[in-house]
Amino acid sequence: MSVPSFSRWRSRWPASRASAGRNANGLLPSEWRAIPCLPVTCATPTPCGFPEPDGRTCRGEVAQARFVRRNSCSMRPSDSTRDRPTQETPLFQTCTWLNEPSNWEITNGVLAMTSDKGSDFWRDTHYGFTRDSGHFFGSRREGDFSASLCIEGDYTDLYDQAGIMVRVDETTWIKAGIELSDGEACLGSVLTVGQSDWATAIHHGPASRLHLRVTVAIGVLRLQWSQDGLRWPLLRLCPFPQASSYLVGPMCCSPERGGLKVRFSEFQIGAPVGKALHDLT
Incomplete structure (x- = not known):
């Protein structure tokens, strides 16, 4: 049994949206912001090629920031979770x-x-x-x-x-x-x-x-x-x-x-x- 790649999620972004100043995920720069978080790796052991929100392509590298839709972040660590294992990816x-x-x-x-x-x-x-x-x-x-x-x-x-x-x-x-x-x-x-x-x-x-x-x-x-x-x-x-x-x-x-x-x-x-x-x- 194979583990599915996260690249399948690309389908949620219609190609028509990657235009008019939008990034590879079809979002305007004002719609995204970076927040600091613990280093995380790509969700697959090898590069999945999934376009990151800032327009880069995943190459399985460690990222120092997680990009989230403006005003909708639910990933910021809180004091209650700081001292226990945290799950950044499935x-x-x-x-x-x-x-x-x-x-x-x-x-x-x-x-x-x-x-x-x-x-x-x-x-x-x-x-x-x-x-x-x-x-x-x-x-x-x-x-x-x-x-x-x-x-x-x-x-x-x-x-x-x-x-x-x-x-x-x-x-x-x-x-x-x-x-x-x-x-x-x-x-x-x-x-x-x-x-x-x-x-x-x-x-x-x-x-x-x-x-x-x-x-x-x-x-x-x-x-x-x-x-x-x-x-x-x-x-x-x-x-x-x-x-x-x-x-x-x-x-x-x-x-x-x-x-x-x-x-x-x-x-x-x-x-x-x-x-x-x-x-x-």
Whole structure:
């Protein structure tokens, strides 16, 4: 399944409007103004060619200003959103698959997928095998960041798992979320730097819906979870190798079967959340 390009939105601007002093989108200069915002990238991993409001053509470059119709801006950051991940583009549009599952779709900002049999991420420890066959839908992020998402899953078989992943390469990554183990839904994480560890405990709340947030900053990874998206207890704090860029996004595995159905929503990436370690908001 391919992710549609935003270039399809060009059709909303009739060619006849790109005249009489109007720009490539058919608007007069007085109808547009630039406002400062966080740097954002084109909504597609490669240049989409969509005409920007100021008449330029997108080449996948980072923009320092977002152009909006005069007096109709709804994108200006407010104090209430400054300290949490912000979504500047439909982020699933920026993701690419590692081990694309046979069945998946994106509808109204929700990624729904069904796992393939034998999908897993693990390196060496205890079991003696290496697996890099799990499903991962990653968006590339340069520098430090915070990312969050909501996971809904129906976990029934041993090692059924879904959550969030941060990945540098096949030997350096972390995955975290709900995993079924010994008949119990557990909340945990696997940190891999050459070899995998496994930190897990029984989750005493509802496992069918959960929020996760990960922050990577200055070589440290902070992992938090939330039942309601409001209170964020600490799940893990650990060193994590610094890299020029990271892939982050939804992860799903079912080592013992196929058919685990999972939904991911509310996917956001932004500047690192700089709150104190015991500030759970």
